[in-house]
Amino acid sequence: MNIMTEQSLENAVGDKMNAKSNEVIKMRGDKVGVFYGDKQALFDVNLDVRQNQVTALIGPSGCGKSTFLRCLNRMNDTIDSARVTGKITLDDEDIYDKNIDVVELRARVGMVFQKPNPFPKSIYENVAYGPRIHGLAKRKADMDQIVEQSLKKAAIWNEVKDRLQEPGTGLSGGQQQRLCIARAIAVSPEVILMDEPCSALDPIATARVEELIDELRQNYTIVIVTHSMQQAARVSQRTAMFHLGYLVEEGATDKMFTNPDDKRTQDYITGRFG
Amino acid sequence: MSSLLVLAIVVAIGLVAFVIGRQRAAAQDNGTVKPHSRAHYHGWWACLLAVLPAVLLLTAWNIGSSVYLDRHIHAALPERTANSAVASEALDVSLVKSLAKGLRQLDANTLAALPATFADLQPLLAAKGVALATDTQDYMIPIAVEANAVQSRLGMIGAALTLLLSVAGAFYALGQIRPRARARNNVERLMLWGLLGASTIAILTTVGIVLSMLFQTIQFFESVSPMSFFFGTVWDPRFAAAGSGGSQGQFGLIPLLAGTLYIALVALLVAVPVGLMSAVYMAEYATPRIRSVVKPALELLAGIPTIVYGIFAVVTLGPFLRDLSAALTGGSPFIQGQSIFTAGLVMGMMLIPVVSSLSDDIITAVPRAMRDGSLGLGATRSETIKRVILPAALPGIVGAILLTASRAIGETMIVVLAAGVAANLTANPFEAMTTITVKIVNQLTGDLEFNSPQTLVAFALGITLFALTLVMNIVALYIVRKYREQYE
Numbered sequence: 001m002n003i004m005t006e007q008s009l010e011n012a013v014g015d016k017m018n019a020k021s022n023e024v025i026k027m028r029g030d031k032v033g034v035f036y037g038d039k040q041a042l043f044d045v046n047l048d049v050r051q052n053q054v055t056a057l058i059g060p061s062g063c064g065k066s067t068f069l070r071c072l073n074r075m076n077d078t079i080d081s082a083r084v085t086g087k088i089t090l091d092d093e094d095i096y097d098k099n100i101d102v103v104e105l106r107a108r109v110g111m112v113f114q115k116p117n118p119f120p121k122s123i124y125e126n127v128a129y130g131p132r133i134h135g136l137a138k139r140k141a142d143m144d145q146i147v148e149q150s151l152k153k154a155a156i157w158n159e160v161k162d163r164l165q166e167p168g169t170g171l172s173g174g175q176q177q178r179l180c181i182a183r184a185i186a187v188s189p190e191v192i193l194m195d196e197p198c199s200a201l202d203p204i205a206t207a208r209v210e211e212l213i214d215e216l217r218q219n220y221t222i223v224i225v226t227h228s229m230q231q232a233a234r235v236s237q238r239t240a241m242f243h244l245g246y247l248v249e250e251g252a253t254d255k256m257f258t259n260p261d262d263k264r265t266q267d268y269i270t271g272r273f274g
Numbered sequence: 275m276s277s278l279l280v281l282a283i284v285v286a287i288g289l290v291a292f293v294i295g296r297q298r299a300a301a302q303d304n305g306t307v308k309p310h311s312r313a314h315y316h317g318w319w320a321c322l323l324a325v326l327p328a329v330l331l332l333t334a335w336n337i338g339s340s341v342y343l344d345r346h347i348h349a350a351l352p353e354r355t356a357n358s359a360v361a362s363e364a365l366d367v368s369l370v371k372s373l374a375k376g377l378r379q380l381d382a383n384t385l386a387a388l389p390a391t392f393a394d395l396q397p398l399l400a401a402k403g404v405a406l407a408t409d410t411q412d413y414m415i416p417i418a419v420e421a422n423a424v425q426s427r428l429g430m431i432g433a434a435l436t437l438l439l440s441v442a443g444a445f446y447a448l449g450q451i452r453p454r455a456r457a458r459n460n461v462e463r464l465m466l467w468g469l470l471g472a473s474t475i476a477i478l479t480t481v482g483i484v485l486s487m488l489f490q491t492i493q494f495f496e497s498v499s500p501m502s503f504f505f506g507t508v509w510d511p512r513f514a515a516a517g518s519g520g521s522q523g524q525f526g527l528i529p530l531l532a533g534t535l536y537i538a539l540v541a542l543l544v545a546v547p548v549g550l551m552s553a554v555y556m557a558e559y560a561t562p563r564i565r566s567v568v569k570p571a572l573e574l575l576a577g578i579p580t581i582v583y584g585i586f587a588v589v590t591l592g593p594f595l596r597d598l599s600a601a602l603t604g605g606s607p608f609i610q611g612q613s614i615f616t617a618g619l620v621m622g623m624m625l626i627p628v629v630s631s632l633s634d635d636i637i638t639a640v641p642r643a644m645r646d647g648s649l650g651l652g653a654t655r656s657e658t659i660k661r662v663i664l665p666a667a668l669p670g671i672v673g674a675i676l677l678t679a680s681r682a683i684g685e686t687m688i689v690v691l692a693a694g695v696a697a698n699l700t701a702n703p704f705e706a707m708t709t710i711t712v713k714i715v716n717q718l719t720g721d722l723e724f725n726s727p728q729t730l731v732a733f734a735l736g737i738t739l740f741a742l743t744l745v746m747n748i749v750a751l752y753i754v755r756k757y758r759e760q761y762e
Contacts, residue, residue: 078649080561107652117643120666129661130651180647187651 024051026191026221027072027109031086034067034076041067044086045247047240049191054213054222056236056253058229060273063242065225069193072223073109074102090191107134110189114196116176118168118183123160126168126179127151130187146186153219154182155212174205181212185220192216194224198231210235229269233257241265277336280433281329284440288325291444295320298451311458319457320447322464328440335432339425346424347371350417369410374418374425376404390415484740490733497727498525503734509697511717511728525731527738529699533614533707534739537693538682540618540703541625545682546675548622549629556630557637558659569634576627584691587620588612592692599704609704617693618703621685628678636670637663669754676750680743686711710735 027049034042042064049055049072057065067076074095076082088095095105107130118126127147130136137143147164151157156178160171168179177197184192194213198206213222213235226232232239233253240250241262249262260266267273296317303309347370351363377385379402389395391412399406451457495503506526552572556565592611600607609615640663648658664671686709694706695716717732 073650075646075650078645103652103654105652106650110652111646111650113643113646113650115643117641117647119644119647119662129648130653133651133653133657133661183647183651 025049026051026091027223028089028092029068029071029086030088032068032071032088033085034064034071035083035085036079037081041245042071043245045242047247047250049221049223050238051221052217052219053237054217054224054235055238055240056232057223057225057240057242058227058232058268059242059248060268061227064245065240065242066195068242069195069223069225072191072193073106073111075106075111077102107187108189109191109193110184110187112177112180112184112192112194112197115200116173116180118171118176118179120167120169122165123151123168123171123179124164127182127186130183134187136187150182150186151179153185153216154178155208155215156182172205174201174208177201177205177209178212181209181216185216189220191221191223194222196225196227199227206231229257229271241268243268276429277332277433280332280436283437284325284328284332287328287437287440287444288321291324291448292317292321294444295448295451298448299457302451302453307453309453310456315457315461316447316451316455318461320444320451322461323447324440324444326464327443328436331439332432332436335428335435339428339432342428343421343425347417347421350420352413366414369407370414370418370421372406373410373414374421376402376406377418377422379404385419388415388419484737487733487737487740490730491737493725494727494730494734498731503527503731507699509713511731523728525727525734527710527735529697530708530710530713530735531738532699533693533697534683534709534711536703536707537614537618537621537689537709538679540614541621541682541685542675542679544619544622545625545629545678549626549678550633550671552626553630553633553637554659554664556634558655558663572627573631574627575624576631578624579687580624580685581687581691583620583624584688587616587688587692591620592616610706612692612694612706613704614693614707615703617689620692621682621688624685624688625678625682628681629674632674632677633667633671636667636674639670640666672753673750676746676753680746683743683746684711684739686715690715710739714739 025048029045029047032042032045032047033040045064045068047068057069059065070076071084071088072095074084076084084096090105090109093100095109119129121129124147127150128137128143131143131146137146148157148161151160156175159175160179168176171179177200181192181197197213198209201209210231213224216222224232224236236253238250239253239256241248241256241260241264243264249256249260249265251261256265257269260269294317296313299309299311299313299316303313344367347367348363351366351370376399377388380398384398389398392410392415395415396406503525504527506524507528508524508526509529511523511525556569556572560568588611592613595609595613595616596607596611599609602608644662644666645658648662649655653661689709690712693708693712695708695712696706697708697713698705700707714732714735717729717735723729
């Protein structure tokens with residue numbers, strides 16, 4: 001565990017102080033609990049996700065942060081033994097309501113995974129995959145437009161524009177992850193969930209992705225799970241600290257990293273456990 | 275002393291060597307020097323040195339002494355003349371050998387006063403339950419007695435040498451035991467050779483099979499031209515009576531090849547869609563509980579012997595389809611009792627578990643990250659399967675299908691029963707047709723002279739079949755390489 005120096009911490013959070021955004025609640029978790037079979041992994045989590053902000057979920061391994069993230073677009077549905085209790089809303093609509101189509105929900109709440117997982121297709125087809133499924137482009141020119149825009153927003157266009165027909169799996173790890181982000185952006189989601197998006201990347205690629213996350217905040221709401229305190233401090237406006245399946249504390253990132261209310265948060269961010 | 279007993283003693287020596295070797299190595303480990311190999315490696319090395327060279331020697335000795343014995347008997351037999359009592363020299367030798375074997379059953383007293391004529395000897399042997407050919411000659415008796423003596427002498431020498439080598443090997447290995455001796459490396463090198471040998475056997479067997487067919491095939495092509503075999507459209511290998519030279523029938527491959535491919539095609543048309551869909555269901559949709567019941571049940575289908583499928587086809591499905599077609603046309607059935615359609619249908623059922631089981635494994639091997647990626651973008655399960663999982667699994671699935679096709683082409687019993695043996699050339703799937711495998715069986719069974727083209731054609735057919743599946747495998751590999759969508 002790296003211990004941040006006081007100085008770097010203040011620099012990191014200082015930038016965020018200025019970035020005040022509107023405070024619309026995009027998603028809200030209300031007493032969310034998750035069971036895997038008989039085992040309860042998440043207990044009574046109440047957490048708001050604010051629009052056009054980056055919310056970071058931190059905490060030691062196995063604390064339930066990824067589990068909570070996967071509840072937000074119902075990816076837990078794909079695990080047979082998983083069961084979710086409580087209520088999660090997106091724009092005040094219950095996403096676990098019977099009337100909600102999970103496919104539509106996932107188009108609105110996109111996801112980027114821990115390990116870059118481009119499909120074994122060309123770069124173009126990787127990005128075009130989502131729009132094709134949802135019928136977003138009527139003509140080839142429209143599709144070209146969507147692909148180009150998405151790759152540009154994901155800050156990878158210049159690197160791949162000359163080789164769109166080559167396989168996405170041939171890119172480097174950092175490029176693959178940005179391709180996956182482009183793929184998620186291509187279906188125009190409102191919320192993007194990122195599950196430790198940089199944990200498989202080297203520091204330079206990580207820096208590129210972090211920059212990208214900050215840019216994406218203009219148009220999207222982002223929830224990011226991360227193991228790196230520095231990353232949470234650098235990219236997020238709000239931070240939520242999980243421990244042993246409980247939400248310990250949630251608040252503005254600058255406050256969380258300088259003056260947390262909970263002893264456990266204090267210990268975790270200073271590297272005393274985790 | 276019999277070889278089996280010698281072998282047992284050698285193994286016992288090996289076991290003793292193992293135990294002593296292990297103890298000795300353990301005793302030498304007094305904590306001052308770190309031993310290179312653990313104690314049981316020293317034990318194994320002693321055991322291997324005691325057993326392996328001894329067994330090799332015993333095998334070589336047995337082969338050598340039986341050759342020597344044959345020569346010995348040969349030399350002792352009287353010079354052959356035109357009116358020898360026994361038809362051939364080889365028969366002579368084998369008669370002496372069986373006589374010698376019979377004599378070994380007799381006790382010492384009888385042997386001491388052995389009658390000089392076969393007529394007197396026969397009742398004595400018969401009393402011991404030994405029956406001998408009646409043309410055994412009197413002059414063979416002393417030769418047989420002599421042969422027995424030689425054999426037992428050779429056997430004793432061989433046994434003694436083997437045991438000596440075994441004990442020597444054990445002592446040598448035990449003497450080598452030092453804390454820094456590299457027993458582990460020795461044992462593992464020997465293991466490596468063993469593994470190499472095992473894998474070589476498979477390759478050598480393949481070569482042997484091809485060669486054994488090749489020689490007979492060349493012999494066949496000496497009497498029938500390759501042109502008329504490969505491009506002939508009539509299969510009529512007349513079973514010509516001996517001596518009726520010229521008319522030897524026609525051996526056209528085309529009707530058989532067409533039948534083989536036609537039936538395989540029908541079978542694949544049944545098996546591939548059904549098998550693939552069941553694999554998709556099993557891998558993607560079935561709950562663990564359903565899967566745990568349905569998958570074994572499906573694989574049970576693969577365990578049914580193909581002859582039983584054939585019975586099902588000929589007793590149940592064939593007549594049913596014939597009657598059904600008769601009812602449809604209101605008179606004459608257009609599906610015959612034995613037909614391509616029936617055979618293909620039943621063979622397809624047999625192949626369903628093959629396709630589904632192989633494809634299931636391949637689909638399950640597609641990483642979960644692919645599914646998550648697609649589902650996370652809002653794709654439905656079926657879209658994910660169609661657009662991501664099946665394309666990613668495609669090379670494997672193509673491989674599975676070609677493997678299945680090879681089985682369909684090589685399948686015999688179902689077609690024998692369900693498609694008939696008539697070598698027709700027809701495009702109508704409701705008529706009887708036959709396959710290469712069926713004709714191989716046909717040509718090799720019965721009282722035929724072995725070196726007639728009627729029999730030898732089976733080998734030409736066999737090698738054609740072999741080449742066919744070989745080409746298919748090569749094509750499969752090519753397709754898999756070319757269209758591989760690599761994940762990871």
